[in-house]
Structure formats: structure tokens, C-alpha cells
Amino acid sequence: MSTWFTQRGIPMADSQSLRLVFCTAGVHDHITEYVAKRLQQEGYDAISPSMLNFLGTLDCGVNYGSEIARRLNVSRQMVAKTVKELCRVGYLEQVQAKGKQKQIVFTASGEALMSRVRHLLVQLDEVLCKRLGEATLNETLSTLEAIQALLSPEL
DSSP states (O other), X not given: OOEEEOTTOOEEEOOHHHHHHHHHHHHHHHHHHHHHHHHHHTTOTTOOHHHHHHHHTSOSSOEEHHHHHHXXXXXXXXXXXXXXXXXXXXXXXXXXXXXXXXXXXXXXXHHHHHHXXXXXXXXXXXXXHHHHOHHHHHHHXXXXXXXXXXXXXXX
């Protein structure tokens, strides 16, 4: 492990964990941007990478704003704003539930969108397997899953 110094002489250790954070975040961002760009080329004009990230966290069934906010670690107001926009473009709808809470569910258009996303990801799988090899891709996934398990909240 090497160490370098800031302009003020404060030591900054090199870290493989930091590299892992940046690499995995970069992979996530590139895949999301790729899928959003392909969807826009296919006529899904309202889709952005941030919308895809949000939609990707939702369950296929019923969702609630407070659960989404907890899962994403954002405010309920941010969830409400995003849900409102996704309702406006036709991918989600809010249905009155018991009390004040509204259920958030995919519309038929939203389900079709998410199905298309999955197909685009399968196509990307094929490209990655062709270029890296299926064994390498599977080994990388297994390693990342093992790291994720090691870093569970119990750590």
C-alpha cells in the first residue's frame, strides 16, 4: 500500500476498496446511461438515467412512498416529486389506499418499459460475454456478490 500526500502534507493511503467503489459506481452509471440512451432512441423520450434508477428500485407490485424513501435513503418529498413526474409521463400511477397513504404501482406502459429494459440488459449480457467471456463475467459477479455479503450491515 502506497501513500501520497495532499498539498498540505496530509497522508492519503491508496485503497482498493476506494477503487472498488469508483469502479462499481462507474459500471452502474455507464449501464444506466447506455440503457437510457437506447430507450430514447426507441421513442421513450421522457426516460433519463435517474428515472431508470428510481424505477429499478420499485417492486413489481404495490409500493409506498415511505418505503421507497427508506430504501433509497431520500426524503418522502423527493419520492413524491419523482413519482409525480413518472405518473405524468405514464409509467406509474397512484391508487388511494387505506388512510392517507397512496399505493404506487406501474401502469401497463411502465411494465412494458421495464420489460424493454430487461431485454436491453440481456443484449448487453451477450456483448459482455462475447468480449470478456462468460466464465470471466460469472466469476466477476460471484466475487462482487461475495464482497457484498461481507459488507452486510452485520459487519
